[in-house]
Amino acid sequence: MSAAPDKLRVALVGCGRIGAHTPPHVRAACPPGWLPLNHAEAITTTPGLELVAVCDTDAARAEATAKEFSAARWFTDYRKLIEEVRPDLLSIATRTAGRCDIIEFAAAHGVRGIHAEKPLGRSREECQRALRAVAAHGVKLSYGTTRRYMDAYREAKLRFAEGSFGALQQVTIEFGHSALLWTHPHSVDLAVFFSGAREVQFVQATCAIPTEAVQGHFVDADPKVESAFIQFANGVRATLTCAGGLHTHLAGEHGTLTVGADGSWLEWNRKVTPDAAYPLAREHHVPPAVMSGTQRAFSELAAAVRGHCALGIAPEEIALGCDLLFAIVWSSIQGGRRVTLPEVPADLTISGRSGALFA
Numbered sequence: 001m002s003a004a005p006d007k008l009r010v011a012l013v014g015c016g017r018i019g020a021h022t023p024p025h026v027r028a029a030c031p032p033g034w035l036p037l038n039h040a041e042a043i044t045t046t047p048g049l050e051l052v053a054v055c056d057t058d059a060a061r062a063e064a065t066a067k068e069f070s071a072a073r074w075f076t077d078y079r080k081l082i083e084e085v086r087p088d089l090l091s092i093a094t095r096t097a098g099r100c101d102i103i104e105f106a107a108a109h110g111v112r113g114i115h116a117e118k119p120l121g122r123s124r125e126e127c128q129r130a131l132r133a134v135a136a137h138g139v140k141l142s143y144g145t146t147r148r149y150m151d152a153y154r155e156a157k158l159r160f161a162e163g164s165f166g167a168l169q170q171v172t173i174e175f176g177h178s179a180l181l182w183t184h185p186h187s188v189d190l191a192v193f194f195s196g197a198r199e200v201q202f203v204q205a206t207c208a209i210p211t212e213a214v215q216g217h218f219v220d221a222d223p224k225v226e227s228a229f230i231q232f233a234n235g236v237r238a239t240l241t242c243a244g245g246l247h248t249h250l251a252g253e254h255g256t257l258t259v260g261a262d263g264s265w266l267e268w269n270r271k272v273t274p275d276a277a278y279p280l281a282r283e284h285h286v287p288p289a290v291m292s293g294t295q296r297a298f299s300e301l302a303a304a305v306r307g308h309c310a311l312g313i314a315p316e317e318i319a320l321g322c323d324l325l326f327a328i329v330w331s332s333i334q335g336g337r338r339v340t341l342p343e344v345p346a347d348l349t350i351s352g353r354s355g356a357l358f359a
């Protein structure tokens, strides 16, 4: 099977909700900039890409997805797909368990670019292994932390960088009383994205974790984060709170900017002059969405594989986001004390279980 010579051949592993089938209630609720959200729709609407094969352990789902998105072949084993199809890009939308194994196998078998869903893995150890494999084989990696690819969040970062808000001091993320592996890969990535930091001084957090779920370095739960504080080495602080609304607030020396309702609007308050007492100049703005976050992730991954641009996320940022998730849980297990990243056990493993479901 061959794609047009100017197209990159893409394969998808995992044909569930984020892989291929956005549920109607999500489709109806998404603010501008979110759709298309699933990988198959994003791939088939991105110029220069061709979806050539799909894989799901559920054969009926794989076959139906191939038919729906006109992929020539379908598989139930990702290894067979990679060996037989030799795709340029691989999109991974399975649940977390096993995702790092797929990344390692793909990296070692000629895949040039990978888009992997979040969270990357269930322990620091396996995340680091996957990132090492990607680096060793020169593979480009993009990540399912969709917001950093969206116009609204990028515009917020650009506006702050213009300077009239002063230096960024605090990022506050209000993503509700949410589960660590399911939701907070997004929040920690926003903290990393807006802070521009690559190093952390300490993390201090409390989570709701059933006592019986903690067995040594294994946590059989997807802990609900009650609050988390991150002190970045560059001076920026980030707080994850239980407040709802999906707002992200950026506070600088001379003003504040909010990305509201998950990218639906931006609002900012600035001092009229730098020495004014209060930030009274207020503006509200609805950002235009040129493409969805998932489309941009694929589009930038393809451009990076072709050597045309840098990726929208650096491997160090993916690694830091993973480290922060495990530090949040470790701090909570340690009674909510400050922890540094090196003291978080590399084998601390979070199952991601919420009832019968896994992140």
Ligand SMILES: NC(=O)c1ccc[n+]([C@@H]2O[C@H](COP(=O)([O-])OP(=O)(O)OC[C@H]3O[C@@H](n4cnc5c(N)ncnc54)[C@H](O)[C@@H]3O)[C@@H](O)[C@H]2O)c1
Binding pocket: 013, 014, 015, 016, 017, 018, 019, 055, 056, 057, 058, 061, 076, 077, 078, 093, 094, 095, 096, 098, 117, 118, 119, 144, 145, 146, 181, 182, 359
């Ligand atoms: N980026 C986002 O905004 C976002 C949104 C939703 C979900 N997610 C993440 O995406 C992941 C998938 O979530 P979902 O809701 O789509 O799950 P899902 O259960 O609907 O889909 C996962 C699919 O992967 C298949 N699968 C599992 N292991 C496989 C393997 N080894 N080989 C081939 N197929 C395999 C399953 O059969 C299933 O069809 C989760 O880890 C979740 O955290 C990200």
